[in-house]
Amino acid sequence: MHRVCWDCGDRTDDDRQVRCDCGEPLWLDGEPEPVPDDWPPRVDSMWDLVPYLGVDAPTPPSGIASAAGGTPLVRTAPLDDGGPRIHVKPEGLNPTGSFKDRGTAFGIAAALERGEEHIGTVSHGNMAASVAAHAASVGLDCTVLVPADIADERLAAIASYDPRLLRVEGDYGKLYFESLAVGRETGVRFLNSDVPLRVAGQATTALETLAQYARESAGESALPDALVIPVSSGGHASGTWQAVRTLVDAGIIDEPPRLYFVQTAACAPIAEAYARGDETVTPVDAGETIAYSIANANPPSGARALGAARATDGAVVAVDDDAITHAGKRLAESAGIAVEPASATTLAAVDGLVEDGELADGDDVVLVATGRGFGGTGGAAGSEQVALSALGEALE
Structure with missing residues (x-):
């Protein structure tokens, strides 16, 4: 899938690159020629x-991504x-109560086609629950990075899907970028908020x-x-x-x-x-x-x-x-x-x-x-707490 910078127009074939050298985010490069002309289609999913x-x-994969x-x-x-x-x-x-399922489903499908086994995300809300649930439905290993001070009820809702939960100490704003860098090194595809597959x-x-x-x-x-x-x-x-x-x-x-x-x-x-x-x-x-x-x-x-x-x-x-x-x-x-x-x-x-x-x-x-809010059952047991600087070691 070709990727292009929305701002400067630079292109790349690197399917792990999510931001341009100019600093702005990439998206998948669509071509108008293959777009069907039978508009509007019937919609089931x-x-x-x-x-x-x-x-x-x-x-389209099996599991809840198909829905x-x-x-x-x-x-x-x-x-x-x-x-x-x-x-x-x-x-x-x-399926999990928010629009996040759309981006997760697309990202999961791409990961499965590439034979990847490890996915992750940085989120303390709907996206975390979505990625964890979709991974569970197709048997992929899942890591969810959340801030160390996450509320217990949110942690419990995410934990109900049994991902690997890491509560990360440090600047949560930097975690988005750090996870992408560490993900390339450790083989974890992070489906963060604005990566091209999710978009x-x-x-x-x-x-x-x-x-x-x-x-x-x-x-x-x-x-x-x-x-x-x-x-x-x-x-x-x-x-x-x-x-x-x-x-x-x-x-x-x-x-x-x-x-x-x-x-x-x-x-x-x-x-x-x-x-x-x-x-x-x-x-x-x-x-x-x-x-x-x-x-x-x-x-x-x-x-x-x-x-x-x-x-x-x-x-x-x-x-x-x-x-x-x-x-x-x-x-x-x-x-x-x-x-x-x-x-x-x-x-x-x-x-x-x-x-x-x-x-x-x-x-x-x-x-x-965009969503019905947070819900779910289960406990927060099993989450780990790590420092931002030690994230790479924790994911290996």
Whole structure:
């Protein structure tokens, strides 16, 4: 699978390289020619959409990866409140309860095709649970790196899938980069938040949404006006941009829907960079927030998320905890959809986007509810604690 830098355009055939020499992240290099023209397809799982990425895709594996995606697009009229027409994409219906299953499934499939036996990730939430569960379902060895101060209930939920758990002392922000370097040395393929394989799998969220909207609107060229998505590392935002770019390049759609990304106000480095008109993202100090899972103070694909918003005439905004709480209640009480706080940021952002003139009455707007939250049973027994500097030795 060829990889290309989204920013400078440099290419590589090294399937272990995830960042360009310029410092920006890579993604799989899609070609519009092989993209099927039978749009919109019927959708049973994410694998029905992968051909529309125009990449050299792996064969769908067995295990729960075969069931990733295929979540519905729900018209939620009670949430309209006289403004935009709201639709919700409930990604909590994926096998482990979040959109992370899409990227994990793609990465697992690629690892199996290459005969690899060891995978891993750096996460203290949905991605950790997803990678551990998918690895268990196909018999792959799995290592999950979490911060040393991880909450017991989160550790227990991840541990229920019996991965090798390492609680790493030190700067958690550096662990993303350190794990990739150590993974090359030890043979562990880390499916971290914005690596090319994960981004490609997560691109199917947008592809699936647009295909479902077109089918339900009985029009091949029908598109929602906007997609509203929580953003943390920028990996899902990158996949969304990759998806719509590919459809435009293949001539399936004329122009993409506007992409709006939402952060929690307590930790909003991408939104702050967008407001300043910056091209790059400056790390921030994260504050306390109920949307803990998207409080990424130094997002590795922050600049790529900025590029996605600007290229589609969208925006990056931030919402506070009070608005998130209220939106979560509305989603549950008015639409019957219970989501984690990170997902509720999307509805919380709608009012502000309307006030700013970004969204208009009657616009068709899709809120991507990325997860249903954390759950699981089991204990935290068996986890090890290591120093960041000793990570390589611990993985050998």
